Amino acid sequence: MEIERKFLADPRSLKLTDYSSIEMKQGYLFTDPVLRIRKENDSYVLTVKSVGLLQREEYELPLSKEQFTKMAESVQGCFIEKTRYLIPCPPYTIELDIFHGALKGLIYAEVEFPNVEEAKAFLPPSWFLREVTDDGSFSNAALSRLSGDALHSFLQENALH
Numbered sequence: 001m002e003i004e005r006k007f008l009a010d011p012r013s014l015k016l017t018d019y020s021s022i023e024m025k026q027g028y029l030f031t032d033p034v035l036r037i038r039k040e041n042d043s044y045v046l047t048v049k050s051v052g053l054l055q056r057e058e059y060e061l062p063l064s065k066e067q068f069t070k071m072a073e074s075v076q077g078c079f080i081e082k083t084r085y086l087i088p089c090p091p092y093t094i095e096l097d098i099f100h101g102a103l104k105g106l107i108y109a110e111v112e113f114p115n116v117e118e119a120k121a122f123l124p125p126s127w128f129l130r131e132v133t134d135d136g137s138f139s140n141a142a143l144s145r146l147s148g149d150a151l152h153s154f155l156q157e158n159a160l161h
Contacts, residue, residue, distance in 0.1 A: 002049070002058040002112065003119050006138060007128040009109040010160055011085075011096055014127065019085045019096075027075030031141040037063065037071045044068040055116060077144035078102055089125065102151060103143060105159030108132065 026038035034049035044063035050056045063071070072079075081101045087094040092111050099106040109128060113119040124131070132138040137154070146154055 001055065003055045003114070003116055004110050004112045005119055005122060005124075005131065005133045006108055006110045007124055008130045008132060008158060008160075009096060009107050009128050011098075011107065011109075011127055014087070016085050016096075019087050021086070022084045024084055025079055025081050026140065026144075027072060027079045028077060028141050028144050029071065029074050031076065031145065034139075034141050036141070037068055037075070039068060046071070075144075078147070080140050080144050092122070094125075099143075102146075103155070103159075105155055105161065106143075107160050108138065 022040050024038060024040055026036055029035040029037065033051055034047070036047045036049070038045050038047060044065060044067065046061045046063050046067075048059045050058075079101075080099070080103065082097045082099045082103075085094075085096040085098070087096055087109075089111065092113070095110045095112075097108055097110070111119075111122060111124075113122065136142055138158075143154075
């Protein structure tokens with residue numbers, strides 16, 4: 001079970017080189033329910049996610065580079081490219097995603113929790129901006145389908161300038 005909250009973020013007060021990071025490239029074979037392929041540095045994974053925003057089921061299976069490349073031919077929409085920084089916030093880890101490519105300027109932070117009670121009790125740090133947990137348009141699956149005027153409008157409203 002995945003339980004997480006998501007926030008737009010402004011990490012300019014942080015020294016990101018102090019944190020470990022992962023380069024990610026992911027695409028969606030299906031978006032409802034989610035069937036995603038992802039490259040994380042030099043590893044590959046297939047993820048299945050059930051419907052939901054704050055809470056949902058998630059399963060991951062390893063892929064070979066060849067399997068990832070073959071499945072990439074069937075991706076719907078565009079690939080999402082981002083750098084994920086892992087920032088300690090005891091007892092949690094903040095996953096700060098800084099998007100590249102078509103979504104350049106979009107930055108958000110996710111925090112995963114062991115249960116809904118802890119998720120609701122979490123007090124975000126001051127560099128977190130607006131919470132977007134309940135807004136499905138911020139899911140990576142939804143972002144992968146944005147293009148043209150819709151993409152431009154979304155970034156105008158939500159990207160860090």
